[in-house]
Amino acid sequence: xxxxxxxxxxxxxxxxxxxxxxxxxxxxxxxxxxxxxxxxxxxxxxxxxxxxxxxxxxxxxxxxxxxxxxxxxxxxxxxxxxxxxxxxxxxxxxxxxxxxxxxxxxxxx
Numbered sequence: 001x002x003x004x005x006x007x008x009x010x011x012x013x014x015x016x017x018x019x020x021x022x023x024x025x026x027x028x029x030x031x032x033x034x035x036x037x038x039x040x041x042x043x044x045x046x047x048x049x050x051x052x053x054x055x056x057x058x059x060x061x062x063x064x065x066x067x068x069x070x071x072x073x074x075x076x077x078x079x080x081x082x083x084x085x086x087x088x089x090x091x092x093x094x095x096x097x098x099x100x101x102x103x104x105x106x107x108x109x
Contacts, residue, residue: 005029009090011104015082025054026075027092027100033068049074051093057086082106 010024027049034046052074054062061080080088085108092100 005092005094005098005100007090007092007100007102009088009102009104011088011106014107014109017083017108018081020079020081021106022077023054023080023088024075024077025052025090025102026073027052028073029092029094031070031072031074046095048095049092050095052076053091053093054078054080055089055091056080056082057084061088082108084108 006028008026008028012021015021029049030047031049032044032047034043036044038044048066048068049070050066052062052064052066053060062076062078064076066074085106087103087105090102090104094100
């Protein structure tokens with residue numbers, strides 16, 4: 001598990017029924033490729049976020065496969081149609097088996 005991984009998500013607090021809202025999701029993560037050597041000369045183990053998903057009330061919104069060439073702190077911005085109040089679940093999957101999750105609720109105004 002990366003010690004410094006920290007998800008950050010921005011979802012509007014409310015929206016009108018049927019409105020498309022902008023969602024911003026970032027995870028602070030070093031995205032270590034496994035090809036660099038530390039100060040001791042040993043290879044630093046690979047640790048890369050390889051998948052990102054977003055669900056709304058259990059329905060898939062986004063499912064992204066991430067390749068090793070992605071930069072540090074991967075950031076996604078996308079639109080999602082909101083028909084009802086509910087909860088977004090954001091999940092990031094790390095090569096080392098770690099899973100990071102964040103949840104944000106949205107209300108219908």
